[in-house]
Every structure is written in structure tokens, then in C-alpha cells.
Amino acid sequence: MSTLTENKININVNDTVQTNESQEQIESKSSVIYNTQNLDLWYTKTHALKNINLEIRENEVTAIIGPSGCGKSTYIKTLNRMVELVPGVSTTGAISYKGKNILDKSIKVEDLRTQVGMVFQKPNPFPKSIYENVAYGPKVHGIKKKAILDEIVEKSLRGAAIWDEVKDRLNQNAYGLSGGQQQRICIARCLAIEPDVLLMDEPTSALDPISTLKIEELIKELKKNYTIIIVTHNMQQAARISDRTVFMLNGEVVEFSETNQLFSNPKDQRTEDYITGRFG
Amino acid sequence: MATNSNLNSGTNVSELIAKNKEKKSLNNYFEKSIPGILFLLASITVLTTIGILYTLVSQAVQFFMEVPILDFFTGTELNPLSQNPEFGILPLLNGTIISSLIAILVAGPIGLMSAIYLSEYATDKVRKVLKPLLEILAGIPTIVYGFFAFTFVTPLIRYLWPGVEATNILSPGIVMGVMIIPMIASLSEDAMNSVPNGMREGSLAMGTTKLETTIKVVIPAAFSGIMASFVLGISRAIGETMIVTIASGSSKNFTFDIRESMQTMTAFIVEVSGGEAPAGSTLHYSLYAVALTLFVFTLIMNLLAKYVSRKFREEY
Amino acid sequence: MEKLEALHLNNKIDARVRKNSIWKSIFFLSTLFGLVVLAVLIIRVLFQGMSWIDIDFIVGRLSTTAENAGIMGAILGTLWVMVVVIPVTLIIGVGTAIFLELYSKKGRFQSIIETNISNLAGVPSIVYGLLGLTVFVRLADLGNVVLAGGLTLALLVLPILIVSAQEALRAVPGHLSEASYGMGATKWQTIRRIILPAAIPSILTGAILALSRAIGETAPLTVLGIPALLIPFPEGLFDTFTALPMQIYYWTIDSSLVAEYANLAAATIIILLIILFLLNSVAIFIRNKYQHRY
Ligand SMILES: Nc1ncnc2c1ncn2[C@@H]1O[C@H](COP(=O)(O)OP(=O)(O)OP(=O)(O)O)[C@@H](O)[C@H]1O
Ligand SMILES: [Mg+2]
Numbered sequence A: 001m002s003t004l005t006e007n008k009i010n011i012n013v014n015d016t017v018q019t020n021e022s023q024e025q026i027e028s029k030s031s032v033i034y035n036t037q038n039l040d041l042w043y044t045k046t047h048a049l050k051n052i053n054l055e056i057r058e059n060e061v062t063a064i065i066g067p068s069g070c071g072k073s074t075y076i077k078t079l080n081r082m083v084e085l086v087p088g089v090s091t092t093g094a095i096s097y098k099g100k101n102i103l104d105k106s107i108k109v110e111d112l113r114t115q116v117g118m119v120f121q122k123p124n125p126f127p128k129s130i131y132e133n134v135a136y137g138p139k140v141h142g143i144k145k146k147a148i149l150d151e152i153v154e155k156s157l158r159g160a161a162i163w164d165e166v167k168d169r170l171n172q173n174a175y176g177l178s179g180g181q182q183q184r185i186c187i188a189r190c191l192a193i194e195p196d197v198l199l200m201d202e203p204t205s206a207l208d209p210i211s212t213l214k215i216e217e218l219i220k221e222l223k224k225n226y227t228i229i230i231v232t233h234n235m236q237q238a239a240r241i242s243d244r245t246v247f248m249l250n251g252e253v254v255e256f257s258e259t260n261q262l263f264s265n266p267k268d269q270r271t272e273d274y275i276t277g278r279f280g
Numbered sequence B: 001m002a003t004n005s006n007l008n009s010g011t012n013v014s015e016l017i018a019k020n021k022e023k024k025s026l027n028n029y030f031e032k033s034i035p036g037i038l039f040l041l042a043s044i045t046v047l048t049t050i051g052i053l054y055t056l057v058s059q060a061v062q063f064f065m066e067v068p069i070l071d072f073f074t075g076t077e078l079n080p081l082s083q084n085p086e087f088g089i090l091p092l093l094n095g096t097i098i099s100s101l102i103a104i105l106v107a108g109p110i111g112l113m114s115a116i117y118l119s120e121y122a123t124d125k126v127r128k129v130l131k132p133l134l135e136i137l138a139g140i141p142t143i144v145y146g147f148f149a150f151t152f153v154t155p156l157i158r159y160l161w162p163g164v165e166a167t168n169i170l171s172p173g174i175v176m177g178v179m180i181i182p183m184i185a186s187l188s189e190d191a192m193n194s195v196p197n198g199m200r201e202g203s204l205a206m207g208t209t210k211l212e213t214t215i216k217v218v219i220p221a222a223f224s225g226i227m228a229s230f231v232l233g234i235s236r237a238i239g240e241t242m243i244v245t246i247a248s249g250s251s252k253n254f255t256f257d258i259r260e261s262m263q264t265m266t267a268f269i270v271e272v273s274g275g276e277a278p279a280g281s282t283l284h285y286s287l288y289a290v291a292l293t294l295f296v297f298t299l300i301m302n303l304l305a306k307y308v309s310r311k312f313r314e315e316y
Numbered sequence C: 001m002e003k004l005e006a007l008h009l010n011n012k013i014d015a016r017v018r019k020n021s022i023w024k025s026i027f028f029l030s031t032l033f034g035l036v037v038l039a040v041l042i043i044r045v046l047f048q049g050m051s052w053i054d055i056d057f058i059v060g061r062l063s064t065t066a067e068n069a070g071i072m073g074a075i076l077g078t079l080w081v082m083v084v085v086i087p088v089t090l091i092i093g094v095g096t097a098i099f100l101e102l103y104s105k106k107g108r109f110q111s112i113i114e115t116n117i118s119n120l121a122g123v124p125s126i127v128y129g130l131l132g133l134t135v136f137v138r139l140a141d142l143g144n145v146v147l148a149g150g151l152t153l154a155l156l157v158l159p160i161l162i163v164s165a166q167e168a169l170r171a172v173p174g175h176l177s178e179a180s181y182g183m184g185a186t187k188w189q190t191i192r193r194i195i196l197p198a199a200i201p202s203i204l205t206g207a208i209l210a211l212s213r214a215i216g217e218t219a220p221l222t223v224l225g226i227p228a229l230l231i232p233f234p235e236g237l238f239d240t241f242t243a244l245p246m247q248i249y250y251w252t253i254d255s256s257l258v259a260e261y262a263n264l265a266a267a268t269i270i271i272l273l274i275i276l277f278l279l280n281s282v283a284i285f286i287r288n289k290y291q292h293r294y
Helices: A021-025 A072-078 A109-115 A130-140 A146-159 A163-169 A181-190 A209-222 A235-241 A259-264 A269-275 B013-023 B025-066 B069-074 B088-122 B124-139 B142-160 B170-193 B199-204 B210-221 B223-239 B244-247 B265-274 B283-312 C004-010 C013-052 C054-060 C074-104 C107-121 C124-137 C146-170 C173-181 C187-216 C219-224 C242-254 C260-289
Strands: A032-043 A046-057 A061-067 A091-095 A116-119 A198-203 A228-233 A246-248 A252-258
Touching: A032 A072, A032 C173, A046 A072, A046 A246, A046 A252, A046 C054, A061 A072, A061 A235, A072 A228, A109 A116, A109 B013, A109 C124, A116 A181, A116 B013, A116 C173, A116 C242, A130 A146, A130 B013, A130 C107, A130 C242, A146 A163, A146 A181, A163 A181, A163 C013, A181 A209, A198 A269, A209 A228, A209 A235, A228 A252, A235 A259, A246 A259, A246 A269, A246 B013, A252 A259, A252 A269, A259 A269, A259 B244, A269 C219, B013 C107, B013 C260, B025 B283, B025 C074, B025 C107, B025 C124, B025 C146, B025 C187, B088 B124, B088 B170, B088 B210, B088 B223, B088 B265, B088 B283, B088 C013, B124 B170, B142 B170, B142 B244, B142 C187, B142 C242, B142 C260, B170 B223, B170 B244, B199 B210, B199 C173, B210 C107, B223 B265, B223 B283, B223 C124, B223 C146, B244 B265, B244 C054, B244 C219, B244 C242, B265 B283, B265 C219, B283 C124, B283 C173, C013 C260, C054 C074, C074 C107, C074 C187, C074 C219, C074 C242, C074 C260, C146 C187, C146 C219, C173 C187, C187 C260, C219 C242
Parallel strands: A061 A228, A061 A246, A116 A198, A198 A228
Antiparallel strands: A032 A046, A032 A091, A246 A252
16 A cells, blocks of 8 residues: 555645745745755764754756765665664654655555665666566566556656667566666666656766766756655766755755756855865 | 756755655664674584584483493403493494594605795796695595595505405505695694795705705794694594594404494494484483594594694784 | 805705705695506596496496496585585575674674684584484484485584685675665665675585585485385485486495496596586586675
8 A cells, every 4th residue: 555645745835834044935836746844864873864954856967976985875864764674773854755744654655665766876787688677666566457558668768768778678688788878777777667756866967978978858848747865976067967956964964956046156164175186 | 955956867865865765764774784694604514513412412411420431441341232331432443543643654754745845945837736626625625535445446456465354454554645645734834934034045045955945944933734634634534434433443442453343423323323223222312422522532632623723823 | 256255165055955855846846746646546547447448337327337327416405405415504504604793783692603603614524424314314203315414514514615605705895885774775775785796606616615515425324224226216305316426426435346336436527526516516616706896
């Protein structure tokens, strides 16, 4: 039973408590899909996330930037609770996804992750054929009919802008592809179960510039249908593709505003220092 | 959700998935029972240990109710089948220790020197050929070694040294040595390989030869690993059965003459269990007393090897 | 220049270098020693046994007259034992490895099981024979049948399989299972569809090594009282049987009575070694064919 979609409450921006000054200026037509409130996270001893308050909107690209070790990956992995795979992680606070607190014990992580796909830093296709990679999610979720699977695979590969490159070799091992192609296969793999959100943790940092460009174009395209949260080390990339940008430092959110504004007119001295390359 | 609107197809995947999720309750029960099933499978190894201990101890206790434990461990006479049976384990212990000593005298030096060659001198190419060949030696079933000892090595020894009997402890001892060479060679080589290269370079840079570096630097640094390999080798020899059963006969002499036949603990177990020792007889129970002694012996050796090699790992 | 030469003499460098190369040869010859013995063993066995191997020997029944003796019974017995050992070790071994690597918390209990497994690996095989005799043959009252022999040998080689399966599972990179979890797959789905398939080549390699150890074992079988006399071919798990190593054993010890038995033993050894060789070739083939690419 997919409890998450059932009780969908679209939190309106105007209804929610404003926790960050900069957010007051943000006005948007789309509704909030993820609302993080007072989130704290510890790895056994390390206090990796400190009092995070963030609202992420539907059908936007939200970029998370910040120096290495500031907690970007940790935060994004909390959004689909992958962070729990690390032993000894503990959290306080709440993240509501479509109105449900996903940190609650009663939430089934499998349901959450069905709706929230993830693309990793290093392309990580399975050592299977291209077809099997993309069909993996639907199969895991009980779709067995070949005809439906065929349809899903094609649709997803098209959606990830790689159909034309691989349509003649769907049965070949995905490891035979280039890194950029592999990453798009991984994106297609996520699309196959039609999630609402795509989490991307530095999806282009292991790729060459041309592959990076292709992925960036793809992200702009996917934005029409998906909410995308992307971690990147590359500030130009954040500026190019995102609607809003989060700047994190030492486990805290320093600034969160529209991308243009954050880069052209940062409110916080630390943000300015970071984007002008004075540290990090 | 906006997700599906743009995809030009009739199938709504997320709906399908949601529907499937409702049906999956049976699978859920299966999933929930998996850790339990795996736990049960994993506990079979623990049950095995308990089974071994229980089997040996319970029946050995029966034996010691009939034969005083002191007589057993200090008796030099083993005549289980005579009118007045005597159960002294010393002849068996003696046979076991002597054969294992012969084996380690063969395998120790040769295994160590092989390890030195493989780790310090051999080129990668040569090593890639030699190591798999040595592994074959380790993969030969012991019954084949037993055959070899009995039909080839013994006649050869008797030709070279006429006083040797047709069944003797020397031949199986040597062949057991050959059998454990690969084990000692590869464990010692591992130990020597984990000596940091910097130590070698430091020594070589002072103008010493490879031999001097090996003897003065590498071997001392890898010493406990090498010792552990020897101890494990001895443990293997103590537990080895078929080679001694076939080639050393079954006379229960308490002697130190390696030209003669002696029986090891393992060979005694084969002899008694293969013959018809009536269940419940002292002879039958003696089997378990001997096996328990053997078990404790090898366990101590294995723990000793682990202890020694753990100390060694802490050095770096 | 003169000075350097003087130094040269002082340190007796020439002598030291010569000593080094002499010892290098000694080390090399030591390495060869084991291989030479291996060669002698194999050549000797081939010479003794080769001429005795023909179709009649392979498919024939056992006989006390050397000329008529065949080893089909022993071959079938060994095969039947494999029928027990393979599924039992695979299920218990892989299950245990999955439990240890993927389910149990890294803690006290796990380290107890792991220590226990490594100690079991050092227990002499003949002790397993006594365990099998007491538990399977007598307590479970199976008698000295295929099932009892197979279970005994399965327990004996289980530690080998568990350790290699653990290594195989550990070698599957974490990013693959992460990807699977990220798709909303459950733990078991991830194990069954991603981790196990990726680990299966290495697991099979380990399983074959364990199996070859099992079919060469003799000592536990002697304790179980496995006969090597004229017995009917085994046709199921509850039939008495003999196995190739048992056949070799009896022919070897009786060769002092009937000289030709030594040749029969040698011929049987050739068959056994061929089976082991084939098994190991399969293992190497699997290892090379499915070498990890991730
Ligand atoms: N598995 C872990 N166990 C313990 N501490 C961790 C773990 N992963 C991350 N941390 C710690 O949490 C903090 C945040 O790490 P995180 O990986 O989220 O940073 P990041 O912003 O993604 O960095 P990068 O840009 O290098 O990827 C760091 O101090 C890191 O050392
Ligand atoms: Mg990161």
C-alpha cells in the first residue's frame, strides 16, 4: 500500500512557517514537495547535519553546493533514507514528503525509494544487459509482462536521451558503454519506475565535458516532469541548470535562494566567499 | 502527478507498481522469515562443533570410567585385543609425534626455502608458473600420497637403507612432509610478502646482498608468520590419517626407531572403527578417548598458530 | 680507484655475491623439489595403472580377481556422494555466508560463529568420521549409506565453502547494492537479484574446490565403515556404497597379498585424478569467464 501518495498534502508556501529570511523573497507557483524541519543527523560521533530547514518545490531543480565534507551527500541521502545503510546513523527533526514525515518509523523505505529515484556520483549500472538494467525496477516491483517491460524500457531510455545510442544493443552488457552513457542508463533505470523526485549526487563529476553537457541538457528536459535535487561541486553547473540553490557549510544551510540571486547577490558573507573562490 | 502526463504511453507504471504492492503481502511474509532461515543455516556450523564435542566427550567419559585417566595417559602398553587389555596412549602419541616431526623436518626447510625463492628471488613470470603447480601438490588426495608412500617411497628407502621394515614411520613421515610443503611455502610467502618493501630497500641500499637482506631483515620481520605456518603444518601432520595408516602398519610399538612400524592416533581410529569393535565395549570407547586427545592436540596447535600470527600482524 | 678496489676486497664483495647466487640456486631447487616429487608420483602412477584402464575396467563390477575387476560401483558411489554434498554444502554454506556478511550485526555473535568456522576447518577429517558414525550412521540409524557419507563429507568441507562464499560476497562492490536499494528494492531482492548473481562465479569456484576435497577424502569413510567389497551398484541415497578413495585404499593395503592390486589402485587413482582435474578445469574456466568487470 503506497501510503505516501495516498495522504498527499500539498503544503503551500504561504501556509508554512518561514524559517529563513531569504526564503521570504521566494515566491513560486509550484508547491513544496519536501519540507525539512529542524533536521539533525549524526554519524556515530560526527554531527553531520545541523538544524536544517529547507523547502524543496515540485518540478524545480534544486542545486546543493558547498565545500567537501559539508554534508551535501548526507542530506540528499536522507531524502530517500539511503543514509541508513551506514551503521550508527541517528536523526532528529522531520522531513515531510508530500505531507508525510518520512523519518517516521512507520514509513516503508521501499515505498519512499520507489517514488524518489537516485543517481550516484560514479555511474553504477548492474553487471547485466542494458535492457535488464532498465527493467530492474519494474521487475522488482512485480511487473512481469514482457510487453509492458519492453514499453517501459524504451520509454525510459528515450526519457534519458540514450535510446538512439543503445536501441540496437539492448542485450549487451551495460559495462561496454562509456561513462556518460552508463550514467544515462542509470538515469533511465530510475525513470523506469516513474518516480516523482530524482536525487543526483554529483552525477557528472566522473564524466568528461561532453558527457557532462549531455547530462545537463537531460536534466533541463527532465525538469518538466520531475523534481530534481542535485549535488554539485561545480558552481557553473548549479548556475546553469538549477532554479534554486542551497549553500551548505559545516553541516548547516547558510543560504537558500533563487539561483540567480544567490550567485549575483549573495546575502551571506560566507556564501560570497565560497562562490568567489575564496575558500572551499 | 506530473510524471506521467508527458510520457506518450498508455501504461501508467506507478499505478501498476502501487497495485502490485497491495498484492505483495505473501512475499512480505517470505521476506520477513529470511533472516530467521539464514540464522538457522548459520547455526549448523555451531551445531557441528557441539556435535563433535558431545560425541567425543560423552563416550570418552565412558571410557575413563573403565580405564583410569592416568593409566591412559601414562601407559606405554597398548594391547586392546588381548585377554587383559591394556590401554596406554603413549605408543600412539609417540607415533604421532615422531611422524609429525619427520614431516616438519622435511617440509619446514624446503617450504621455507621455497617461500624465500618465491617471495624474494622469483620474477613475476616464474612465480606465476610455480605457484599453481605447487597448489596441485596441495590438491592431491591424501590416499594418493598413501599409495605413493607404500608402493614407491618405502621400497626406495629400503633399497637405500636395508634395515628399514616394510611398514615404517619414516616413509609416511617424509611423504606427509611433501604434502605440507605447499601449505608452509604459501603461508610463509604471505608473511614475507607483507614485510614492507622499505625495510628491504633500506638494507639493500647499504650494499648488502639479497641473501643477507633476506636472512637479516625479511625473515626476522616475518618470523612469527613463518612460525605460524610451521605450527599449522605440524597440526596438519598430526591429523593426517591415510598416509600413516597405509604405510606405517598397525604395530603398537613404543619405540623411537624410525625404521620400525608405529601406529599414530589417527591410524588407531581407522583400525578400531574399521574392525568390529562391539558397541559398548571398552575398545569401542577407547576410539573416542583417542579421538578426543587428537582433537585437543590439533585444536591447541591451531589456536597457537592463530595467536602467533596475530602477534605478527600487530607489528606493522 | 685504488681506494674503491681496496674497499671491494675488504668487504669480500665477490665472495658475498657468489654466496648469494649459490643460495639462490638452492632456494630454486627447493621449490623444484616438491614439483619433482609431484612429477615422479604422477609418472609412477601412470606407468603402473595406465595399461589397466580400459572400458571393462571403468564400467565393470568389482571382482577379487584383478583381471576382471571394475570400478563402476565406486564411480557411481562417488557420484551419489556428490549428489548429497553439492546441494547440502551450497545451501548451508551460501546461507551462512549471506547471514554473516549481510544480516548479522558485526558483533559478538558473528565473531563467535566465525571463530568457530575457522576452528572447524582445522579439525582432522577423521574426527568428522566419528561424528558421522555417531550421529548419522547410528543415532539417525541411516547405516553406512550414501546419505550418511554425503552428509559427513558435506560438514567436513563446509568451512571451505563458507569462507570462500564470504569472500565472494564481500567482493561485490557496495555501489551495486546501493543502486538497487535506491530503486526501492528490498534487502532480499537486492541480495537475490544483484549481490548473489555478481558473486556466483566466485562462489562456484569455491564450491568446486570444496567438492574436490570431499571426493578425495578417505579417512571419514573408513570410520563410517564404508565397505569396498563386492556390493551392488548404489541406486539411491539410502543404498550402501563404496567410493573411489575406498577402492584405492583397499587395493593398496592388499597389494602386499596380491601384487596386481597395486596396479588396480594406480588405475583407480588415475580415474580419481582425472575427475579432480576436470572439476578444477571447470573452476578455472568459470573464474576466467566471469572475471569481475565492475
Ligand atoms: N559513512 C560515514 N561515517 C561517518 N562519517 C561520515 C560518513 N559519511 C560522511 N561522514 C562525515 O559526514 C560529514 C559530511 O559528509 P558528506 O559525505 O555528506 O559530505 P559532502 O558534502 O557530500 O562532501 P563531498 O563534496 O566530498 O562529497 C563529513 O564530515 C564526513 O566525514
Ligand atoms: Mg558527497
